[in-house]
Every structure is written in structure tokens, then in C-alpha cells.
Amino acid sequence: MTARPAARRSALARADGPATVAALQAALAAENSAVYGYGVAGAHLAGPKRAAAVRNWVAHQNARDALTAMLTARGVQPVAAAAAYELPFGVHSAAAAVALATVLEDRVSAAYLGLVGLSDPALRALGARAVRTAALRAVAWRGSTLAFPGLDVPVPRQPGAPTAGRGTTAPASPSPGSPSPSRPG
Amino acid sequence: MARDATRRRVLAIGAVTLPLAMAGCKGLGALGTPPKAAPGVAVTGDAIMVETRLIAHYGAVLAAVPGLAGTLRPLLAQHHDHLAQLRARLIIPPGSRARDPASPGASPSGSPSPSAVPGTPAAALGYLRDAENAAAAAQLAHLTAAPPSLAQLLASISASEATHAMILGHVRHR
Numbered sequence: 001m002t003a004r005p006a007a008r009r010s011a012l013a014r015a016d017g018p019a020t021v022a023a024l025q026a027a028l029a030a031e032n033s034a035v036y037g038y039g040v041a042g043a044h045l046a047g048p049k050r051a052a053a054v055r056n057w058v059a060h061q062n063a064r065d066a067l068t069a070m071l072t073a074r075g076v077q078p079v080a081a082a083a084a085y086e087l088p089f090g091v092h093s094a095a096a097a098v099a100l101a102t103v104l105e106d107r108v109s110a111a112y113l114g115l116v117g118l119s120d121p122a123l124r125a126l127g128a129r130a131v132r133t134a135a136l137r138a139v140a141w142r143g144s145t146l147a148f149p150g151l152d153v154p155v156p157r158q159p160g161a162p163t164a165g166r167g168t169t170a171p172a173s174p175s176p177g178s179p180s181p182s183r184p185g
Numbered sequence: 186m187a188r189d190a191t192r193r194r195v196l197a198i199g200a201v202t203l204p205l206a207m208a209g210c211k212g213l214g215a216l217g218t219p220p221k222a223a224p225g226v227a228v229t230g231d232a233i234m235v236e237t238r239l240i241a242h243y244g245a246v247l248a249a250v251p252g253l254a255g256t257l258r259p260l261l262a263q264h265h266d267h268l269a270q271l272r273a274r275l276i277i278p279p280g281s282r283a284r285d286p287a288s289p290g291a292s293p294s295g296s297p298s299p300s301a302v303p304g305t306p307a308a309a310l311g312y313l314r315d316a317e318n319a320a321a322a323a324q325l326a327h328l329t330a331a332p333p334s335l336a337q338l339l340a341s342i343s344a345s346e347a348t349h350a351m352i353l354g355h356v357r358h359r
Contacts, residue, residue: 109344116340117333124328128340132321135344136351145348147263148270148341 020123023114024071025079027130030111031064032081037104040087044097053101056137060108063130089158098141099159105138109150225335228327229274232339235323236268239346242316245302250309256356257313260349267342274335314353321346 038057045053064081071078091100112134115127135149146152243261247254303309324343328336 113337113340116328116337119333121329124336124340125325128325128328128343131340132344132347135348139348139351145260145263145345145352147266147345148338149344149348151337151341 020118020120021071021074021076023118023123023127024067024074025076026114027108027111027127028064028067028071029079030108031060031067032079033085034060034104034108035064036081036085037087037100040091041097041101041104044091044094046094049094049098052140053097056101056105059133088156093159095159099156102138102141103156105134105141106146106149106153106156109134109138110153113150224330225332226275228331228335228339229271231327232324232342233268233271233275235320236264236271236342239316239320240264240268242302242313246309246313249302249304250306253306253309256310256353260352263345263349267345270338270342274338310353310356314350317346317350317353321350 035057038053038060042050042053042057068078087100088103089096089099091097109131112127112130115123116131118124118127131150135146138149139145146154240261243257243264247257247261303312321343324339324346328339331339
């Protein structure tokens with residue numbers, strides 16, 4: 001008889017170490033916020049852009065499920081998605097929706113770069129593939145490329161907002177790039 | 186992080202100066218068994234070679250099809266950024282004969298000969314797109330051997346090159 005699943009899981013968790021679990025959880029959190037964000041962005045888009053948003057929304061759901069399964073297999077409780085996320089700027093137009101989608105992909109590439117920093121070759125390769133995929137999607141939205149996707153993440157800017165003082169964006173958030181879970185009540 | 190960078194530099198300097206010191210004592214024949222360099226040094230050297238080659242491809246295409254400059258200059262600038270970040274990880278003493286693949290006068294194997302560069306915009310764009318895709322794959326070839334921060338830089342550069350290939354595939358040329 002083989003080792004009991006629970007014992008095997010805890011052995012795996014020990015072998016992986018906290019760095020691996022933290023990197024997987026960070027990637028999952030980014031995927032969770034991307035799923036939420038594309039839901040918002042898609043509502044303001046039409047035609048091919050809406051189709052792209054829906055495609056990406058489904059892709060991020062699949063990636064979320066894959067990361068959830070990887071964490072569960074390691075005997076770790078995956079981070080839960082928040083019911084709602086605070087967006088980096090108000091999204092009330094197609095241009096703002098495109099800007100939001102760009103931010104989402106930038107943040108996802110940054111999160112997956114955390115997996116590339118681990119020693120496990122399989123996780124490194126998985127991270128590198130995911131950084132590439134997110135960078136390609138970001139360029140499709142942004143229309144231009146970055147020299148260091150995931151490393152140099154541009155500060156999110158609402159389209160049309162003045163460069164200095166970003167309009168209505170509250171300056172309270174320490175990390176304006178990521179749609180962060182809003183705290184209920 | 187700072188300590189890590191310092192250690193890396195010491196390793197890099199050690200890797201290039203030791204064979205030279207030995208050569209000074211015993212002549213060129215002593216170069217037979219150079220000390221094993223840290224894995225990050227060799228991987229960085231390979232990555233520098235890949236970027237240098239790609240920059241040479243852009244230079245050749247810009248010379249052959251100047252009309253593409255508006256499209257190619259921003260992408261080329263990002264390759265210079267890649268190269269600068271990679272070279273910052275290798276400190277080579279000035280005046281040393283250590284191989285710096287990106288130094289002027291070095292001719293990396295695989296440099297395009299003028300005849301290899303297509304003369305039409307469409308073919309030139311396809312040529313560069315292939316070169317970007319090849320570079321994106323090459324930068325990941327030694328991902329496992331690289332120290333963590335170098336692995337992240339290589340993955341980021343590789344992703345950037347994949348996006349360049351995408352842009353080059355979508356350019357509308359007149």
C-alpha cells in the first residue's frame with residue numbers, strides 16, 4: 001500500500017518550502033484579480049475587443065484553477081478570491097477598460113516572475129511561459145512593447161487623465177498597480 | 186541583494202582575471218585549464234551574445250530598408266536596454282583581453298552578412314520576426330542553470346522578445 005495522501009501531501013509541502021507556496025499564492029492572487037478585472041473591462045467593450053476580453057477572462061479562470069490544484073496537491077489552502085476588488089482607476093469607458101486589461105496583464109506577468117525565481121526547474125519553466133503569455137496579451141492591449149515585462153511594471157494611468165496627479169485615483173493604496181481586494185464594511 | 190551582487194562581481198572578476206594571471210607567469214600555454222566560472226557568468230555571456238547578434242540583425246535591416254526605422258527603432262532601443270542590464274552583471278577589467286562578446290570589433294558568429302538581409306520591407310520584417318523568436322527561445326535555454334535573479338531577467342527579456350515578434354508580425358508596411 002502506498003503512503004496515505006495526507007502524509008504524502010505534507011511531505012510535499014515540506015519539500016517545496018514556504019518560498020514556493022508564497023510564489024504560487026501570489027500568482028493565484030493575481031489570477032483572481034484578473035478574473036474579476038476582466039469581468040469589469042468586458043462590460044465596457046464591444047466587438048473584437050470584447051471577444052478578446054472574454055477569451056482572456058476564460059484563460060485566467062483556467063490558470064486560476066491550475067494554480068488552485070497545484071496548491072491543493074501540496075496540502076496548502078489556496079488564497080480565496082475577494083468578492084470585489086478596488087480598481088486602480090474608475091472604469092466607465094472602453095478606453096479605461098483597455099487600460100485596466102493592460103494593468104491586469106502587467107501585474108500577472110510580475111506575479112509569475114516570482115515562480116521563475118524558484119529553484120524547481122518545472123516551476124521556472126511554467127513561470128517563464130506564463131510571463132510570456134501575459135506580456136503578449138498586455139502588448140495586444142497597449143499596442144507597444146516593454147523592455148522588461150514583469151520587472152518594470154508601469155504605473156497604471158487612466159486614459160485621458162493628466163500625467164501629474166492621477167485624477168480621481170485615491171492615493172491611499174501603497175501599490176496602485178494591482179486591483180486590490182476591497183475590504184467590506 | 187547588494188551582497189549577492191557584490192559576490193557575483195567578485196566571481197565574475199575572478200573568472201576572467203585568473204587565467205590572465207596564469208598566462209602572465211607561464212605564457213599562453215598555461216591557458217589550458219581555466220578555472221570553472223560561476224554558472225551565472227557563462228549564462229550571462231551567452232545571453233549577451235544573443236542580444237548582440239540580434240542588435241546586429243537590426244542594424245543590417247535598418248541599413249538595407251531605412252523606411253522601417255519608425256517601426257524598428259523603439260524595438261532596437263529595448264534590445265540596448267536588455268544588453269545594458271546583462272552587461273551590468275559582468276564586470277570586466279578595462280584593458281583585459283577577456284572576451285566581451287558585445288565589445289566593438291568582436292564579431293559574434295551568426296552576424297548577418299549583407300546578402301542575407303532581405304531588401305523588401307515585408308521580407309525584412311519576417312527576417313527580424315524569426316530572429317526575435319529564435320532569441321526568445323535562446324534566452325530560456327539556460328534558465329535552469331541561472332541564479333534566481335538572472336533567471337527572472339532572462340525570462341523577462343525572452344518575453345519582451347516574444348512581444349517584439351508579435352509586433353513585427355502585425356506591422357502594416359507601405
